[in-house]
Amino acid sequence: MAVVKADNRGLRLASRYAVLILVAIIFIFPLLFMVMSSLKPSSQLLLDTKSLRAFLPVGELSLQNYTDAFVRAPIAVFVLNSVLITGVTVLLCLFVCSLAAFAFVFVDWSGKAVIFSILLATLIIPYETIFIPLLLMVSQLPWVGLEGFELGWLNTYRVQIAPFIADALSIFLFVQFFKDLPKELIEASRVEGASWWTIYRRVVMPLSGPVIATAAILKFLFMYNQYLWPLMVVQEEAIRPVMVGLGYFTDQLNVPWGEVMAYLTVITVPVLAFYLSLQRVFISSVASTGVKG
Amino acid sequence: MASKLTRANRTGWLMAFPGVALMTLFIIVPFFLAFAFSLTNQRLASPNAAEYVGFENYSDLLGVAVFTLEPERDDSGAVVRDGDGEIEYPRLRNFTRNNPDYPNLAGKREWFSWQSGENRVVVLASDVVFMKALVNTFTFVLFVAPIQAGLALCLALLINQKLYGINIFRTIYFMPVVVSIVVVSLLWRFIYSPGDGLLNNVLGWLTFGAFEGIDWLGRTDTALPSIMAMSIWQGVGFQMVIWLAGLQNISPTLYEAGEIEGASKWQTFRYITWPGLRNTAVLILIVITMQAFALFAQIDVMTQGGPLDSTQVLVFQAVERGYGKQDISGGSTISVILFVIVLSISLVQRYLTREK
Numbered sequence: 001m002a003v004v005k006a007d008n009r010g011l012r013l014a015s016r017y018a019v020l021i022l023v024a025i026i027f028i029f030p031l032l033f034m035v036m037s038s039l040k041p042s043s044q045l046l047l048d049t050k051s052l053r054a055f056l057p058v059g060e061l062s063l064q065n066y067t068d069a070f071v072r073a074p075i076a077v078f079v080l081n082s083v084l085i086t087g088v089t090v091l092l093c094l095f096v097c098s099l100a101a102f103a104f105v106f107v108d109w110s111g112k113a114v115i116f117s118i119l120l121a122t123l124i125i126p127y128e129t130i131f132i133p134l135l136l137m138v139s140q141l142p143w144v145g146l147e148g149f150e151l152g153w154l155n156t157y158r159v160q161i162a163p164f165i166a167d168a169l170s171i172f173l174f175v176q177f178f179k180d181l182p183k184e185l186i187e188a189s190r191v192e193g194a195s196w197w198t199i200y201r202r203v204v205m206p207l208s209g210p211v212i213a214t215a216a217i218l219k220f221l222f223m224y225n226q227y228l229w230p231l232m233v234v235q236e237e238a239i240r241p242v243m244v245g246l247g248y249f250t251d252q253l254n255v256p257w258g259e260v261m262a263y264l265t266v267i268t269v270p271v272l273a274f275y276l277s278l279q280r281v282f283i284s285s286v287a288s289t290g291v292k293g
Numbered sequence: 294m295a296s297k298l299t300r301a302n303r304t305g306w307l308m309a310f311p312g313v314a315l316m317t318l319f320i321i322v323p324f325f326l327a328f329a330f331s332l333t334n335q336r337l338a339s340p341n342a343a344e345y346v347g348f349e350n351y352s353d354l355l356g357v358a359v360f361t362l363e364p365e366r367d368d369s370g371a372v373v374r375d376g377d378g379e380i381e382y383p384r385l386r387n388f389t390r391n392n393p394d395y396p397n398l399a400g401k402r403e404w405f406s407w408q409s410g411e412n413r414v415v416v417l418a419s420d421v422v423f424m425k426a427l428v429n430t431f432t433f434v435l436f437v438a439p440i441q442a443g444l445a446l447c448l449a450l451l452i453n454q455k456l457y458g459i460n461i462f463r464t465i466y467f468m469p470v471v472v473s474i475v476v477v478s479l480l481w482r483f484i485y486s487p488g489d490g491l492l493n494n495v496l497g498w499l500t501f502g503a504f505e506g507i508d509w510l511g512r513t514d515t516a517l518p519s520i521m522a523m524s525i526w527q528g529v530g531f532q533m534v535i536w537l538a539g540l541q542n543i544s545p546t547l548y549e550a551g552e553i554e555g556a557s558k559w560q561t562f563r564y565i566t567w568p569g570l571r572n573t574a575v576l577i578l579i580v581i582t583m584q585a586f587a588l589f590a591q592i593d594v595m596t597q598g599g600p601l602d603s604t605q606v607l608v609f610q611a612v613e614r615g616y617g618k619q620d621i622s623g624g625s626t627i628s629v630i631l632f633v634i635v636l637s638i639s640l641v642q643r644y645l646t647r648e649k
Contacts, residue, residue, distance in 0.1 A: 013456075016454065016456065017456070019451065020451065020456075020459075020462045023448070023451070023462070023466065024462055024465045024466070026526070027465050027466050027468060027469060027526070027530070028465055028468065030469075030477070030480045030481065030484060031468065031469075031472070031480075033480070033484075033491065034480055046489065049489055049490065049491045049494055050489060050494055051494075054491060096311045096312045096315065097312055099308045099309075099311065099312065100308065100309045100311070100312030100313065102308055103304075103305045103306075103307075103308035103309040104309065106299060107299060107301050107304055107305035107308065108299045108300045108301070108305065109300075109301065109302045109303075109304070109305025109306055109309075110302055112305060112309070115309065115313060118321070119312075119313065119316055122316060122320050122321060122324070124583075124635065124636060124639060125320060125324055125632065126583055126586065126587045126631075126632070126635060127587075128587040128589060128608045128611075128628075128631070129324075129327065129587075129611075129628040129629070129631050129632045129635075130320060130323040130324050130327060130628065131323075131611075131612075131615075131628075132327065132330075132611055132612070132615035132616070132621060132624035132625050132627075132628050133323040133324075133326035133327045133329075133330055133621065133625050133628070134319065134323040134326075135337070135615065135616060135621070136326070136330070136335065136337055136621045137322070137323055137326060139337065139338070162315065162319065163315075163319035163320075164319075165315050166311070166312040166313075166315035166316045166319075167316070167320070168316070168320075171312060186299070187298055187299070190298040190299070191298065196301060196304045196308070200308070221471060224473070225473035225474065225475070227473070227474070227475045227589075227590050227593075228589050228590065228593075228608075228612065231593075231616075232612070232616045243473055243475045243476075246475060246479065246594075250479065250594070257483060260479065260483075264476050264479065264480065267473075267476065268472055268473070268476050271471055271472070272468065272471065272472070275468070275471045276464065279460075279464045279467070282467070282471065283463065283464075283467055283534050286467075286470070286531060286534045286535070287534045287535055287537065287538035288538075289535070
């Protein structure tokens with residue numbers, strides 16, 4: 001009797017794992033296919049889709065696709081641009097949004113309730129609905145730079161950075177986190193005569209590791225994966241980010257799939273590795289956009 | 294005491310200023326500009342100043358008319374039929390072009406039609422492509438939002454089990470979320486290839502060769518569903534994680550109580566889990582709806598709106614006009630329409646799920 005029960009439990013456990021693994025395959029197979037295909041010549045790649053070989057590192061393996069892809073397009077430039085644009089935006093976003101959230105939570109100033117609710121209301125505006133008027137706007141914006149005064153922001157780094165520094169979600173995440181910090185901490189520092197700037201820098205921000213990670217990861221994913229906006233505002237190769245650079249491969253009459261897979265692997269695998277090494281933080285970041293909303 | 298300590302008008306303003314200014318300039322101003330441009334004939338680069346045109350852009354997009362075509366009759370009043378016995382109708386063009394008797398039909402084109410007895414009822418639209426985009430976008434949202442939310446909940450329940458190594462599975466299920474939708478779209482474009490495409494081959498194995506290959510993205514009836522399936526695949530991990538957070542917020546004592554009462558698995562879900570997920574459900578629906586209405590990259594990478602406009606969607610149309618044709622006013626009008634739709638749906642969802 002006892003044996004049967006144990007068997008039953010073993011079977012149930014096995015079936016649970018079977019379901020989990022089956023679902024895992026559904027999520028992983030395109031990515032596995034991408035990496036494996038990037039190592040195969042295009043002719044073999046197309047043949048391999050007929051069998052399980054598509055997902056295995058078999059046949060004629062080489063890095064030829066990678067060399068060809070780097071010849072076809074200035075991939076290093078694209079990657080560098082994306083890293084630069086994403087990095088600068090994330091850093092500025094963390095500073096600007098945390099500072100604003102600090103003002104909203106800890107400091108009393110006239111008009112803050114109204115301004116906060118206006119900012120919060122913009123959560124409902126999808127970026128996609130403002131890109132068209134924004135396109136016209138940035139094409140006319142003035143700028144004073146090293147070369148003097150100029151008109152129009154198209155084809156610059158700043159047009160890819162400035163619009164995305166401050167957003168309602170990032171400010172909101174910081175506000176939610178700051179609200180849970182003990183108020184006495186801030187009041188005590190004020191009594192001791194610390195300036196607001198010192199409190200922000202020395203008291204609040206050092207305690208805010210988790211929310212900084214959350215905001216940074218969400219902004220990173222959003223910025224690195226940007227597509228529509230750079231598609232519209234960047235025509236010059238020298239400042240193009242990775243996602244738009246894909247056009248070099250897909251606009252061909254005969255898409256060189258081997259090279260495409262190599263390029264996709266180059267721009268995706270670092271992000272995946274970053275995610276896998278910090279998966280707990282990534283997942284809790286995304287989850288936190290939900291819990292408190 | 295506390296209020297004096299935390300009162301600092303100038304500092305507060307200074308600290309909030311960078312964020313407030315940036316959001317005003319790059320989100321709030323363009324948002325209102327969209328409304329303003331939609332009432333003009335603004336172009337991206339034009340020597341002529343834009344002019345106020347009222348609601349012309351809206352009527353150019355949204356204009357719809359229903360018109361009943363009566364059969365051609367001969368002198369005796371009998372219906373004229375062609376060689377195959379089909380009823381002959383006067384040409385629509387006679388009514389939509391330069392016909393002063395039908396001003397409401399001027400410039401409109403046939404969107405779709407159906408037979409009603411001997412008559413033919415034709416629905417005409419000022420902008421048939423836009424109408425298709427509108428319908429496709431709604432279709433996309435109506436399928437993707439509930440299916441994705443439902444599957445995500447199933448995954449969350451699956452992942453919420455206490456099993457050895459469950460974190461590995463959670464990590465894998467979430468993986469497509471961190472991959473760019475552009476990358477995913479391009480990958481799936483290859484997977485969906487006609488003939489010897491990967492999906493066709495996989496379905497071939499599973500059915501022992503009985504499955505005949507489909508040109509998934511090349512057929513008007515499979516293109517949009519294919520894009521929906523891919524979008525669900527990519528995004529479902531995101532909602533899974535949000536559901537999971539909701540699940541883990543439910544107090545374990547409730548489950549213990551349920552166990553003591555001898556609740557079945559279904560009863561546990563129905564009376565403990567589901568009520569505990571209410572707020573999460575509202576949030577997930579609103580987020581999915583907003584994301585789904587904004588779909589663009591999938592279309593741009595996979596089909597460019599084709600075949601035969603069967604995958605035209607609103608954002609793609611807004612971009613094609615506002616950027617492609619430099620028609621800022623037309624693109625802005627579509628953006629405003631999109632925003633009004635998203636806003637109304639969120640409000641309705643909020644109203645329907647309000648605390649009673």
